[in-house]
Amino acid sequence: MDFGYSLSKSSTMKIENLENSKFKALAKLEPDATKCIGCGCCTASCSAGVFADMSLRQILLSLQRDCQDKYLPMLQNCMLCGKCMLVCPRGINTRHLILSICKIYGIEQ
Amino acid sequence: MAENIIIIGGGPCGLEAAKTLRDLGYAPIILEKKQELGGHLRKWDRLFPEGVQAKQVLKELTSGLKGIEWHTSVDIETIEKSRKGYTVTLSTGVSYNSPALLLTNGFKLFPAEKKEEYGYGIYDKVITNADLEQYFAKGKDNVIKKPKTIGFVHCVGSRDEKVGNRQCSKVCCATAVKQACEMKELFPDATIYSFYMDLRLFGRNYEDMYLTAQKKYGIRYIRGRVSEVSEDIDGSLIVKAEDTLLCKPLRLKIDLLVLMTGIVPENSSASLAQQLNIELGEDGFYKPKDTILEPCMAENNGLFMAGACTGPKTIPETLSEARAAAVQIHNYLNKSWISGIL
Amino acid sequence: MIKEGKVKIWSDYQKEIPDDHWFYVRSCIRQNFFPAAEVTFLKILREELGKDIYETPRHTTCGGIAYHLECIPQETQMTIIARQFALMTEAGYENYTCSCVTSFGLYSETLETWHEMPEVEAKIRENLWKSCRMEFKVPKYLAHTSDLFYKFRNDISAKAKYRLVNKETGEPLKVVEHIGCHYAKMFPSKGVGGAEYPYVLAGMAESWGGNIIDYPERRHCCGYGFRQYHVKANRGYSLSNSYKKFESMEPYHPDMIITNCPGCHYFMDRWQYVIAEQTRKTYGQNGYGIPVFTYEEVAGLTLGYNPWDLGLQTHQVAVEPLLDKIGIEYNASEKYLGTGGKLICTPEFPMSIKCC
Structure with missing residues (x-):
């Protein structure tokens, strides 16, 4: 029956029985993947991010929460210029990390 | 004969101050309301950042008390100020006189049950940082049974105007990082989440602890305050928060939740302040004469204060203040005797 | 717990x-x-x-x-x-x-x-x-x-003819209590039991023989929320909130829901039909819903009042299975009779949720 309204999809991330083997694989390959402190320097100075969506900070978090589908396409905007690597206060090799994410999550660069 | 100096509070601060005063030639008297000396240190297992055993520090502080008089289970009835200094009378009728008085009555941990929405004392699997230290010390607990998912909640009773505490408790972030790593050592298969508002890792080597927690132990830090906890049918807990860096609400099912209870003024502070005419800050801690230049001195003559009774502090900070206060008492008495005030 | x-x-x-x-x-x-x-x-x-x-x-x-x-x-x-x-x-x-x-x-x-x-x-x-x-x-x-009935709960219990107990097994009924948001969420001190663990209805249910269920979404709003329900574009949110609650209480197999707020009784009762229509899901036993009551209706039932005098025939979710469980006597043929014994009308029964 059409009531003209229906159940809304919950926006809550449910973190239980989280099967996160991909992120584990990434962390093994890139131990620095867990080091991000969410400062946002990468996004702020991103050459691509000024014109298109690109935020490595958000991508990294979404991978940990296993809600990456919406975030992964951003990687295609990356130009691998390396500016983020230059500004990262935690010294993360972001270019290498981005390439590893693409490899593990099957994103074409 | 050596002059008596009364110290109210026999925790790390009182003990260290007493020793310094003794070494300066005084006869300190420690008055402690609890049954034993040592304060909160007695409840702790290891101390950040290196994980030194609290027992070890406690042993160091409570040994070599020669020349120091101390009384435990003490109940102070009145404190009177005279031209000659202070007279403290206990409920047993015994009085002590001292030309100067040192307050080191410390702090208390925020009573976690006041944050009703977290269900401490209602949901079995909600414990506090102090409970966890007891578990570390004893190695057993009725609730902690091979947890697979563990949550830490920062700022419980801190930075929370709803419970009347606007202040940051300063030491809980470092404690939470330490405890999360210790849990991961004990339960390597567990996933550990830490819910924080800001991580305030201010001291030397503390940032390294955080980095180790992230990189070596894989602790997952979620920026967002836990809003509500409930119990599921299987006895596990359901935690609600927002991942504020992803801007998404989040629901997490866990086996154990540790509340990082903050530091609030000790109950006796308000009544001591009233008797001694000390001003209290909005946070309920004693206001010193000058927060920068005279943090250990009260407005009134001959009254000194040190340690966590003037705000949250780490143990090394407390010990430094204890020594500083002792030296200031010494200087004050020398000046007063020379000028004939006392 | x-x-x-x-x-x-x-x-x-x-x-x-x-x-x-x-x-x-x-x-x-x-x-x-x-x-x-x-x-x-x-x-x-x-x-x-x-x-x-x-x-x-x-x-x-x-x-x-x-x-x-x-x-x-x-x-x-x-x-x-x-x-x-x-x-x-x-x-x-x-x-x-x-x-x-x-x-x-x-x-x-x-x-x-x-x-x-x-x-x-x-x-x-x-x-x-x-x-x-x-x-x-x-x-x-x-x-x-509801504060008044809370105060007099034991006096009502003393006069009760029935208790909230399964007559076959002697087990207390599993009761979900739902408190209206504006009862204590704005001023916790004005509500019996405060805002996080309200006691006003729990106290009644306990006094009258039932067992309270504390399920994860107990504190959640029924979803009425004025601007959710009354604005049709938002009505899905209203429905979804109730749905969230039903999903959360379902594993506990509650026998009944008691509420103290007009919007909550209404939506927790009627939305069960809408959810059944949209998802084919029902939350009671054998295709029925979970009956929803006001505390006055529950008090009336325990005192032995005629269920049809309590207006229970106007509920969307059928109350009969619960009445049978407690052992409350009623005459099924009088359900839709008005005053003077005249049949008013018999409602059309939905296909998605079982009704009597």
Whole structure:
């Protein structure tokens, strides 16, 4: 029956029985993947991010929460210029990390 | 004969101050309301950042008390100020006189049950940082049974105007990082989440602890305050928060939740302040004469204060203040005797 | 779950509820949806407990729905409330009780506003004088009507003919209690048991023989939320909130839901049909829903009142399986008879959720 309204999809991330083997694989390959402190320097100075969506900070978090589908396409905007690597206060090799994410999550660069 | 100096509070601060005063030639008297000396240190297992055993520090502080008089289970009835200094009378009728008085009555941990929405004392699997230290010390607990998912909640009773505490408790972030790593050592298969508002890792080597927690132990830090906890049918807990860096609400099912209870003024502070005419800050801690230049001195003559009774502090900070206060008492008495005030 | 912890909180949040002499105001919507709830409230207080409770046909809405939908300003809404207080003062009462949780929230909010800002109260007094030539005293005590039944729960229990117990097994029924948001979420100290673990309905259910279920989404709103339901574009959110609650309570297999708020009774009852239509899912046993009751209806049932006199035939979710479980006698053929024994009509039964 059409009531003209229906159940809304919950926006809550449910973190239980989280099967996160991909992120584990990434962390093994890139131990620095867990080091991000969410400062946002990468996004702020991103050459691509000024014109298109690109935020490595958000991508990294979404991978940990296993809600990456919406975030992964951003990687295609990356130009691998390396500016983020230059500004990262935690010294993360972001270019290498981005390439590893693409490899593990099957994103074409 | 050596002059008596009364110290109210026999925790790390009182003990260290007493020793310094003794070494300066005084006869300190420690008055402690609890049954034993040592304060909160007695409840702790290891101390950040290196994980030194609290027992070890406690042993160091409570040994070599020669020349120091101390009384435990003490109940102070009145404190009177005279031209000659202070007279403290206990409920047993015994009085002590001292030309100067040192307050080191410390702090208390925020009573976690006041944050009703977290269900401490209602949901079995909600414990506090102090409970966890007891578990570390004893190695057993009725609730902690091979947890697979563990949550830490920062700022419980801190930075929370709803419970009347606007202040940051300063030491809980470092404690939470330490405890999360210790849990991961004990339960390597567990996933550990830490819910924080800001991580305030201010001291030397503390940032390294955080980095180790992230990189070596894989602790997952979620920026967002836990809003509500409930119990599921299987006895596990359901935690609600927002991942504020992803801007998404989040629901997490866990086996154990540790509340990082903050530091609030000790109950006796308000009544001591009233008797001694000390001003209290909005946070309920004693206001010193000058927060920068005279943090250990009260407005009134001959009254000194040190340690966590003037705000949250780490143990090394407390010990430094204890020594500083002792030296200031010494200087004050020398000046007063020379000028004939006392 | 550590019961002592809850008992401690319950003892911290007790409010003073006078024993007698109340001025009573009704809810706007309850009489339509659960038509005998308020009548039963008055009947139990007056006839069973011998209390003095006064109501006047001159009282109106509190303005709550219009206020929450931003159709009237707060000043207007406060003046409406001031007029109600004037009626109470005129009738010589000091204790004010209202049937609706939205009203209770508004009365609490208004009294608090006047307490904090006496100049607002002065302005409202002026408004009321100009518009109605009336004057008022603020009530000495304000209570929601569920507070009164909470206070008298053991007196009701002492007179009860039935208990909330499965007659076959002797086991207490599993009861979900749902508290209206505006009962204590705004002012925790004004509600019995506070906001996180309210005791007002839990106390009644325990006293009458039931066992309370504490399920993860217990504190969640029923979803009515005025602007959710009344604006059709948002109505899905309203439905989704109730859905979230049903999904959360489902594993506990509750026998019944008791609520203390007009919107909550209505939506928790009617949405079960809508959810069944949209998802084919039902939450009771054998294709039925979980019956939803007002606390007055439950009190009436335990006292042995005829279920059809309590208006239970107007519920969407069939109550008969529960009546059978408790062993309450009823005559199925009289379900849809009006006064004088005349058949009013028989409703059309949905296919998605079983009804009687």
